[in-house]
Every structure is written in structure tokens, then in C-alpha cells.
Amino acid sequence: MSDLILHQDPRSGNCYKIALTAALLGIPLTIRDYDIMKGETRTPDFLADVNGNGRIPVLQIGDKFLPESNAACWYLAQGSPLVPDDRFQQADVLRWMFFEQYNHEPNVATLRFWLRFIGQDKLSDAQQAQIPAKRAAGDAALKLMDGHLARNDWFVGEGATLADIALFAYTHVCEQGSFALDDYPAVRRWLARMAAQPGFVAMEQ
Amino acid sequence: MSDLILHQDPRSGNCYKIALTAALLGIPLTIRDYDIMKGETRTPDFLADVNGNGRIPVLQIGDKFLPESNAACWYLAQGSPLVPDDRFQQADVLRWMFFEQYNHEPNVATLRFWLRFIGQDKLSDAQQAQIPAKRAAGDAALKLMDGHLARNDWFVGEGATLADIALFAYTHVCEQGSFALDDYPAVRRWLARMAAQPGFVAMEQ
Numbered sequence: 377m378s379d380l381i382l383h384q385d386p387r388s389g390n391c392y393k394i395a396l397t398a399a400l401l402g403i404p405l406t407i408r409d410y411d412i413m414k415g416e417t418r419t420p421d422f423l424a425d426v427n428g429n430g431r432i433p434v435l436q437i438g439d440k441f442l443p444e445s446n447a448a449c450w451y452l453a454q455g456s457p458l459v460p461d462d463r464f465q466q467a468d469v470l471r472w473m474f475f476e477q478y479n480h481e482p483n484v485a486t487l488r489f490w491l492r493f494i495g496q497d498k499l500s501d502a503q504q505a506q507i508p509a510k511r512a513a514g515d516a517a518l519k520l521m522d523g524h525l526a527r528n529d530w531f532v533g534e535g536a537t538l539a540d541i542a543l544f545a546y547t548h549v550c551e552q553g554s555f556a557l558d559d560y561p562a563v564r565r566w567l568a569r570m571a572a573q574p575g576f577v578a579m580e581q
Numbered sequence: 582m583s584d585l586i587l588h589q590d591p592r593s594g595n596c597y598k599i600a601l602t603a604a605l606l607g608i609p610l611t612i613r614d615y616d617i618m619k620g621e622t623r624t625p626d627f628l629a630d631v632n633g634n635g636r637i638p639v640l641q642i643g644d645k646f647l648p649e650s651n652a653a654c655w656y657l658a659q660g661s662p663l664v665p666d667d668r669f670q671q672a673d674v675l676r677w678m679f680f681e682q683y684n685h686e687p688n689v690a691t692l693r694f695w696l697r698f699i700g701q702d703k704l705s706d707a708q709q710a711q712i713p714a715k716r717a718a719g720d721a722a723l724k725l726m727d728g729h730l731a732r733n734d735w736f737v738g739e740g741a742t743l744a745d746i747a748l749f750a751y752t753h754v755c756e757q758g759s760f761a762l763d764d765y766p767a768v769r770r771w772l773a774r775m776a777a778q779p780g781f782v783a784m785e786q
């Protein structure tokens with residue numbers, strides 16, 4: 377058993393980022409599964425012991441807890457080729473990881489969660505009202521990615537980095553949120569490059 | 582003139598993070614101001630030359646452009662005490678920076694922008710409808726920070742890091758977005774510690 381424990385829901389792309397990072401680096405993780413649809417990350421024990429924010433993933437390192445998917449990936453990948461040493465490239469990896477959390481995940485991942493896991497007929501009026509804006513913002517994020525990937529094989533430098541892992545997680549299942557990968561041919565080719573990486577593991581869904 | 586150019590709107594807390602990081606580290610920046618209220622970051626030239634995402638801040642380093650406030654701070658602060666070398670602490674700094682962009686900024690900064698710079702009477706119906714949810718989520722973020730700061734002087738380790746800078750930017754002006762600092766006494770004490778840091782500069786507003 378690894379002393380690194382990933383507290384996760386396997387359907388979450390944010391959790392998958394960490395599992396994929398560990399797989400590409402050959403780092404074993406112990407997995408603890410929670411069902412977010414049943415509120416298992418909002419119990420008093422979870423809030424007190426794992427994450428007061430009530431969210432997964434959390435990477436547990438001994439008696440320390442690290443929330444935020446991209447921070448957990450960073451913990452695992454420091455010193456590996458997934459985090460470039462070059463000063464600009466390292467910051468540029470973070471540039472795409474912050475873009476992912478601010479412009480991509482709240483739109484692409486949220487629509488997947490609403491449409492695939494909750495179901496459009498069960499959404500609140502407030503959620504229904506947000507769908508057009510989230511679809512437009514998600515398409516804008518995918519378009520920006522496609523433009524970059526039409527000129528570059530990877531987001532930063534000449535190989536896969538955490539920027540690619542962070543953006544792969546929800547992009548490769550974006551059609552579950554009603555986005556059309558056919559609109560983004562350079563993204564589609566990059567998804568295939570990612571899936572061909574040595575050690576790659578697919579997401580459970 | 583510095584060869585580091587900050588493309589910014591001085592009223593933006595995201596831009597201020599970079600200016601504050603540079604000031605605490607004694608790094609000179611050349612400033613280029615844009616007025617986001619007049620669409621100056623959506624012109625064809627800006628989109629082509631500075632940031633296809635149409636957003637500021639962007640840190641220009643020679644002929645390279647780095648969007649995303651927290652990534653720009655990282656570029657400036659690598660190798661300084663603002664980015665700890667320790668593996669867990671470095672990831673933990675990023676944990677708070679991702680929390681800032683995901684849980685804090687879209688609520689605390691957005692309400693400030695809507696209420697102070699647009700004006701409540703000029704908001705769209707969709708924006709009006711989102712105010713209660715954004716206020717609740719912003720208060721949840723401030724409450725989580727207050728709980729941490731009741732037990733710790735700083736977000737990570739024994740001194741200020743980029744985690745503190747990222748969270749300071751919009752927290753110290755949160756009352757402009759209708760949040761009440763009196764509800765968060767540990768946050769208020771931490772704001773005073775930040776303002777007493779050598780080299781600290783105040784935000785233009």
C-alpha cells in the first residue's frame with residue numbers, strides 16, 4: 377500500500393488528473409472512493425479530517441492533506457519532465473493550469489456534470505439559465521486551445537507537461553457536456569497524442 | 582525601463598497581485614495601462630499581440646507573453662522565499678492559489694466588479710440572479726480562510742508566500758463587493774500583517 381492516498385470520485389476529471397499524473401510517473405497511489413452524488417464528501421468526518429472545503433480530490437501525504445487537483449499534480453510531478461525547470465516554461469505550465477481552472481473547468485466540466493450526471497430535466501431553473509453562457513465560454517476555451525494546438529504539439533515545450541494533463545481530463549470527455557470535438561481538429565489530434573503516452577491510463581466513467 | 586512589462590488595468594486585483602509581488606521582491610516593472618471598461622483588451626491588436634483570451638493582466642518578458650495573474654507571480658517569484666523549496670509547501674502554496682482562482686475570485690472579485698464598477702442598477706437580470714449564490718460562495722471562501730488564519734499567521738509556513746499575495750488582492754477590497762470583514766477577524770489581522778511587509782505597495786483604486 378502506498379503512503380500516498382487519493383481521496384476521489386472516479387467519475388471526476390479533477391481526480392483523474394492526479395491518477396493520470398501518478399500513472400505517467402509510475403508512482404503508486406492508494407485509492408479511497410467517495411460518491412459525491414450521495415454527499416459523501418460533505419459528512420462531518422470528511423469536513424473535519426480531509427477537506428473543510430467539502431471537495432475532492434484530496435491527496436493525502438502521510439498526515440498531511442492537499443486539496444486542489446492541480447496542486448496535487450504539482451506535488452507528484454516536481455522534479456520530473458512534467459514540470460519544466462526553465463523559468464518561463466514552468467510559469468507557462470501554470471498559466472495553462474490556471475486557465476483550466478478558471479476558463480475551462482467551470483464551463484466544460486460543469487456542463488458534463490449537469491447533463492450527464494444530474495440530467496437536464498432535473499436541473500434547477502438557475503442552472504438551466506446558465507447553460508447558454510457556459511456553452512459559449514466552454515467553446516471559447518476549446519477554441520483557444522485549438523488555435524494553440526494548431527501551431528504546437530503540446531501546450532508548453534516539446535513534450536507532455538502538467539498543462540496537457542490538466543487540460544486533457546475534461547476535454548477528452550467534453551462531448552458528454554454537449555461540446556463537439558469535430559469543431560476542434562487540432563484538439564482531437566492532441567488527445568490522441570496524450571492517449572499514446574507511455575503509462576497512460578484511461579478514466580473510469 | 583524594465584524589460585518586464587505589465588499589461589494591466591490598475592483597478593484589477595489580478596493585476597495588483599503581480600505589481601505587489603514585484604514590489605516585495607524589488608523587481609522593476611514597466612506598466613502599460615488599459616481600461617477594461619472601454620474594451621481596450623478586446624481590440625484586434627490586443628487579441629493578436631498580447632492575449633488571445635482578451636484578458637489582463639499579461640506579463641511581457643521580452644517577446645514572450647504570460648497571461649494568468651498567478652502564473653505571472655510565479656515567474657517573478659521562483660527561487661525567492663515567496664515560493665518555498667519544500668515539496669509539500671510549494672504544492673500547498675499552489676493549493677491556495679488555485680482555491681483563489683476557483684472559489685474566491687469568481688465570487689469576491691466578481692461582486693466587487695459588478696457592484697462598484699458596473700453598478701447594481703446596470704446589471705443584467707442574469708447577473709442580478711447570480712448575486713445571492715456568489716455572495717454565499719464568497720462568504721464560504723472567506724470563512725475557510727478565517728478558520729485557517731485563526732490557527733496560522735500565514736497560509737503556508739512561517740512567512741508570506743505567493744498564497745498570501747494571491748488571496749490578499751481581492752480580500753482587502755472585499756467590502757466593495759458587499760462582504761463584511763468584521764465577520765472575519767483572523768482575516769483582518771492577516772491583512773494588517775500583509776500591509777506591514779517590507780516593500781508593500783497599496784493598490785490604486
